[in-house]
Amino acid sequence: MLLTGIIHAVALPLAASGGGEDESSNFLVSPDVGLMIWTVLAFLVALFILRKYAFPQISAALEKRQHLIEESIDSAERTKAEADEILAEYRERLKEARVQAEEIVTRARKNGEAAERAAAEQAAEIREEQLERARKDIQAETARALQEIRREVADLTVAATERVTRKTLNEEDQRRLVEDALSELDFSALGERR
Secondary structure, three states, X not given: OHHHHHHHHHHXXXXXXXXXXXXXXXXXXOOOHHHHHHHHHHHHHHHHHHHHHHHHHHHHHHHHHHHHHHHHHHXXXXXXXXXXXXXXXHHHHHHHHHHHHHHHHHHHHHHHHHHHHHHHHHHHHHHHHHHHHHHHHHHHHHHHHHHHHHHHHHHHHHHHHHHHHOOOOOXXXXXXXXXXXXXXXXXXXXXHOO
16 A cells, blocks of 8 residues: 555656646556656565565464474374274274184083083983882882782682682791792792893
8 A cells, every 4th residue: 555655656746747638648658767666666665665674474373384284293293192092902802802702602602501511411311300200100110019919819729729628728838839839920020121
């Protein structure tokens, strides 16, 4: 603005000194030496004023802006480095978590297999105990049945003998008769069948 004012101040007197309209519109096309000197002088004054007042503020603003940009770049680089560290730490933790998960799955699988084996062993033991109990029950039942059969055979033998002989036998004759009849029968073959 100052430069425009100086140019107008120099140009108006020159235009007035020429006197005519033709010369005022013509002075820009064919300038004279005086106009050129004043123009150079106005340019130098404007340059001096700009250098003295405007350029230092512009330079300071540019330097301030440059420092802000550098600080932003440094901050961004620090943030990127921190993000890279956090990402590396996250990946390491993720890897550890995967390893731990695999270990947990492996342990769970082993525990499941061990529990399954233990259950199978326990079931086998229970089955064996039940089979042994059943064998003992069968043996006891067989012995009881054999004892009952012996009694029945003895009673039948005594009854048959009394019918055949048509007399009542005393106890000693009954015992001897029963023992003879029982010795002829093979009860061991009955006890061995299962």
